[in-house]
Amino acid sequence: MTRLHPFTLLTIAGALPALAWILPAPAGAAATAAVALVLTLTPGASPGLTGIGSSPGWRPGLVVLRAALLTAAPFWVFLLLLHDVPTTIAIGLRITTMVASFVWLVAALEPARLVEAMVAAGWSASVAYLFAATLTAVPMLKARAQRIAEAQRCRGLSPRGGIASRLRALRALALPLVLSALHEVDERALALETRGLRPGIRRTTLAPPHDPVVERAARWVLLLACPAALVWRLL
Amino acid sequence: MKSLTLEHASFWYPATEAPALRDVSLEVAQGEIVALVGALGAGASTLLLVAADLAPRVTGGRLTGAVARRDRSGIVLPTPWTQASGMAFTVWDEVAFGPANLGWPAHEIARQVDRALEQLELVPLASRDPATLSGGELQRVIIAAILAMDPGLLLFDEPATELDAAGAQMVWRLMRRLAGEGKAILLATSALDAVPDVADRVVWLEDGAVRAVGAPDLLADVAVCEAGLGTSVATVWRASGLPGPYPPTVAHAVRRWR
Amino acid sequence: MIPALCFDGVTFSYGAVPALEQLSFSIAPGERVALLGRNGAGKSTVVRLVAGIQQPRDGTVWVGDWDTRDCVPEQLAWRVGSLFQHADQQLFAPTVRDDVSFGPRALGVGVREVERRTDHALEDLDLTAHAAHHPYDLPPALRKLAALAGALALEPALLVLDEPTAGLDRALSARVIRALLERSAGGVALLVVTHDLTFAAEALDRGLVLDRGRLECDEPLAGLLGAGPRLEPLGLSPPPVAALSAALDLPDRPVRAADAARALARVARGKGAP
Numbered sequence: 001m002t003r004l005h006p007f008t009l010l011t012i013a014g015a016l017p018a019l020a021w022i023l024p025a026p027a028g029a030a031a032t033a034a035v036a037l038v039l040t041l042t043p044g045a046s047p048g049l050t051g052i053g054s055s056p057g058w059r060p061g062l063v064v065l066r067a068a069l070l071t072a073a074p075f076w077v078f079l080l081l082l083h084d085v086p087t088t089i090a091i092g093l094r095i096t097t098m099v100a101s102f103v104w105l106v107a108a109l110e111p112a113r114l115v116e117a118m119v120a121a122g123w124s125a126s127v128a129y130l131f132a133a134t135l136t137a138v139p140m141l142k143a144r145a146q147r148i149a150e151a152q153r154c155r156g157l158s159p160r161g162g163i164a165s166r167l168r169a170l171r172a173l174a175l176p177l178v179l180s181a182l183h184e185v186d187e188r189a190l191a192l193e194t195r196g197l198r199p200g201i202r203r204t205t206l207a208p209p210h211d212p213v214v215e216r217a218a219r220w221v222l223l224l225a226c227p228a229a230l231v232w233r234l235l
Numbered sequence: 236m237k238s239l240t241l242e243h244a245s246f247w248y249p250a251t252e253a254p255a256l257r258d259v260s261l262e263v264a265q266g267e268i269v270a271l272v273g274a275l276g277a278g279a280s281t282l283l284l285v286a287a288d289l290a291p292r293v294t295g296g297r298l299t300g301a302v303a304r305r306d307r308s309g310i311v312l313p314t315p316w317t318q319a320s321g322m323a324f325t326v327w328d329e330v331a332f333g334p335a336n337l338g339w340p341a342h343e344i345a346r347q348v349d350r351a352l353e354q355l356e357l358v359p360l361a362s363r364d365p366a367t368l369s370g371g372e373l374q375r376v377i378i379a380a381i382l383a384m385d386p387g388l389l390l391f392d393e394p395a396t397e398l399d400a401a402g403a404q405m406v407w408r409l410m411r412r413l414a415g416e417g418k419a420i421l422l423a424t425s426a427l428d429a430v431p432d433v434a435d436r437v438v439w440l441e442d443g444a445v446r447a448v449g450a451p452d453l454l455a456d457v458a459v460c461e462a463g464l465g466t467s468v469a470t471v472w473r474a475s476g477l478p479g480p481y482p483p484t485v486a487h488a489v490r491r492w493r
Numbered sequence: 494m495i496p497a498l499c500f501d502g503v504t505f506s507y508g509a510v511p512a513l514e515q516l517s518f519s520i521a522p523g524e525r526v527a528l529l530g531r532n533g534a535g536k537s538t539v540v541r542l543v544a545g546i547q548q549p550r551d552g553t554v555w556v557g558d559w560d561t562r563d564c565v566p567e568q569l570a571w572r573v574g575s576l577f578q579h580a581d582q583q584l585f586a587p588t589v590r591d592d593v594s595f596g597p598r599a600l601g602v603g604v605r606e607v608e609r610r611t612d613h614a615l616e617d618l619d620l621t622a623h624a625a626h627h628p629y630d631l632p633p634a635l636r637k638l639a640a641l642a643g644a645l646a647l648e649p650a651l652l653v654l655d656e657p658t659a660g661l662d663r664a665l666s667a668r669v670i671r672a673l674l675e676r677s678a679g680g681v682a683l684l685v686v687t688h689d690l691t692f693a694a695e696a697l698d699r700g701l702v703l704d705r706g707r708l709e710c711d712e713p714l715a716g717l718l719g720a721g722p723r724l725e726p727l728g729l730s731p732p733p734v735a736a737l738s739a740a741l742d743l744p745d746r747p748v749r750a751a752d753a754a755r756a757l758a759r760v761a762r763g764k765g766a767p
Contacts, residue, residue: 156570158599203336275635276632399729400729475755
């Protein structure tokens with residue numbers, strides 16, 4: 001799956017949520033959600049989302065699925081509080097598709113390959129890097145969160161216990177995570193300038209991903225499927 | 236031939252009243268190593284950012300005076316992990332990131348990367364994932380990555396903080412070799428004891444201004460020692476009450492002793 | 494007397510990569526120990542094991558009479574104050590004072606006691622002037638000191654620090670040395686990972702040298718730091734003061750600056766000033 005061209009991965013990750021919202025619920029949304037969740041089983045142990053400290057007991061192949069389910073779960077809770085059951089299911093499945101597609105994309109798409117693909121297609125290196133940086137943001141934040149959480153535990157903050165203390169632990173982690181991440185964005189902008197990322201220079205692609213005709217055709221089919229589905233629904 | 240010339244340069248960071256650099260005039264010639272020493276906040280890092288054309292262009296702020304550069308510059312920041320691309324599969328790819336951004340042809344990139352990896356003794360690590368490297372290994376990788384862009388003016392901000400003794404020695408020796416090849420090197424460091432063996436000239440910065448310039452034995456000067464910036468040997472010699480001039484290194488002390 | 498820290502045949506690996514092999518040593522209360530060795534020798538792993546973030550595969554890590562296998566890091570905070578690498582990135586409170594006081598507050602000591610411990614830690618490192626500042630408004634070197642203050646404020650029986658002076662200039666390193674000497678005079682045991690042998694000579698007494706996960710040396714720094722031929726194969730080299738003492742053959746081969754200055758003066762008086 002990771003050998004697919006980055007644009008193919010992007011197309012899939014974009015088409016699935018689009019189709020989820022376009023196709024009639026609950027059947028259409030359930031189908032796309034199912035596809036998205038199955039996809040999360042494909043990347044295997046992705047270095048982005050796994051790592052030292054991931055909970056034991058979950059087989060590596062299921063880590064991405066677990067991340068998707070955990071991220072989607074709070075939405076279901078809020079929906080149940082606000083809506084009746086059918087609406088909850090309809091919207092919930094669509095949101096699950098979006099979440100699972102994004103989580104899968106982060107796990108399956110290697111940022112370096114995306115940069116190479118975009119530059120090969122004519123995009124400037126800075127823009128390509130910006131796109132790719134949003135992908136690396138998740139594992140970087142996760143690594144940083146883990147370091148901060150460790151440091152906090154070594155000063156006595158217990159992440160266990162009841163809801164109240166867990167919420168407190170979460171809040172103690174969230175603020176420094178965001179602050180240090182923002183601070184780092186500043187530093188990184190400066191640092192990346194030092195690596196030659198300037199507008200106007202055409203970056204050399206060292207290993208542009210292979211883009212077979214079959215994949216390109218499949219991408220167009222997927223892209224066209226979305227407006228086609230829309231038209232079908234309106235008629 | 237002068238690689239870098241600053242004339243009466245003053246710099247203010249954005250929204251700051253006090254200047255970070257005050258009326259600094261400095262020259263670095265090709266083949267020369269100039270060391271910047273000073274207390275925290277004295278302006279060494281800022282001076283390097285100005286020399287690298289990152290201040291005020293990227294940092295914001297205001298610069299007065301003249302800065303002239305003859306060569307392309309490369310800077311190694313004191314936080315090398317921020318300079319990592321974050322998207323290289325291997326150390327080789329990481330070092331190639333810079334040259335690729337400069338748009339060089341693939342064979343030229345390969346040549347520069349291989350050379351840089353050799354210079355930093357990183358060849359055994361070439362296929363490692365950069366995310367698994369230790370702090371010291373990553374610092375060496377970033378140095379290699381900057382060298383691979385073949386800058387004529389090299390700016391180092393505390394290049395050995397994460398390195399062990401052997402790693403630090405390697406970096407200092409590498410700098411002398413690079414100077415021998417004609418590179419101009421400006422180095423900010425708090426490793427005062429290493430400076431006499433590395434630098435050709437020393438610039439003492441205090442509160443953003445140049446307080447003194449001289450040969451490395453400046454670090455054995457009375458005023459410098461009094462400011463806490465003397466080498467360990469000079470400081471001990473002075474504390475023992477022996478008369479000056481104080482020897483900056485063990486070798487100098489041995490010669491004086493005889 | 495129970496040691497402040499004891500490693501008993503500890504073996505640890507990161508997956509398939511061995512990190513520590515049958516490591517055994519113990520540190521008494523008030524002892525000041527340097528953990529030395531090349532990059533990758535296993536020093537940071539030792540810190541993580543003491544803090545309880547990782548557990549040994551074989552052997553036992555004893556913090557006082559607690560087996561770290563039976564503890565979680567937040568429990569060990571009662572006895573161990575730790576400082577990790579890149580501590581400047583681990584601050585998390587809106588002000589320096591809040592961050593430093595986090596530890597004692599988490600331990601649940603009374604409000605007055607929290608104040609006292611926080612003030613003491615800030616004073617020890619001369620950070621009182623910055624107490625109300627936001628940590629990220631300070632330069633990284635001062636942030637590192639703030640992180641160290643946070644560990645000191647726990648007032649633990651054992652401090653385990655990973656490169657506390659990396660990135661600090663002479664003046665700031667001197668603050669760290671003073672603070673650590675003062676704490677150990679009060680009975681706190683110190684285990685400090687460092688590349689900075691000058692700092693080790695001034696602040697610490699005993700050296701443990703790791704090489705590829707094994708303990709190669711365990712002896713007083715006074716003798717070890719001047720022994721060039723022994724240090725080199727371990728990836729170390731004598732710091733300038735020790736090298737000076739050896740080169741000038743000063744009596745007792747002092748490794749601390751003040752001692753070397755005194756010895757130098759004495760010998761110079763003896764032979765007439767050079």
